[in-house]
Amino acid sequence: MRIDGVRLWALLYELDDPAHLEMPQGFDWEAARRQFDGLVARFNSAFQTTCATDRSIEDASYHAEVTVPSDATATGADLVVRVSNFGNLAVLALENPGAYDQEEFDALVHVSDLTRIFECLDEGDYILVPEEPLWAPYDGRVPASVFLQSKPSWWIRYFDYL
Template identity: 45%
Template sequence: MAMSKVELLALLRELDDPKQLEWPLNYDRAAARLAFGGLVRRLETDLGAQCEFEQDTQDSSEYGRARVPAEATVCGTRIVVCVSMSGSLAEVCAANPGAYSTRTTPERKARWTPPTSPPWSRRWPNSAT
């Protein structure tokens, strides 16, 4: 169901915390810290590499970021997992999220071929836990 701009803005306002503008309504900082720590430990254990991370980012809708080093991936590209303050929402990016170029040169187009599956999927266990 598509929402109008007015409906979408009203929904977003319902999720805001009227007392604390920096966090969403019912935000549990301790629970977010535990969940993020679990994510970092899982990445390090499953991929066999130490991950750099930052958490509890000030003035951001992100709770934190975990960086998997390029050496731990099959494709040799660093993976960054950005975790939102709004529930269990995460974004998985290659290299540097938020930094991109709108210029695509013929050389870049010639080198890039779309993968059939995420390169890191061959390293990730087949479990839901």
């Protein structure tokens, strides 16, 4: 499932709980890991490769990251999916998060890669959110002093180290 616009912002604000910074109340780490491992297996199959993963995440609002290597994509560049600890949110980036704006991303990523990624995410019940809006200044309920960086963003709130 993909979400953007008003629905995206409503969901981000709904998930924002100042009492639970790194993961929501009741977060089931083992279930999240099984869900992520299933995603990686689907990517490996869909792209006929072995994707790189980063599963050793601590002190962060995201759970893990998987990279589809450039040589397995029609795009010819790495495709990175980062999975949040919140609301089954996932984000797709070209090469590295923050490297491209939405217009560049849309122009560079091959539609066949998008189709495969969308299908894999949908099968895992992830909600794909666009990356670019997440770089907007954070104006949620968590005090700005909690964030390590001087300019907190929605990206940091749900997809980065705190």
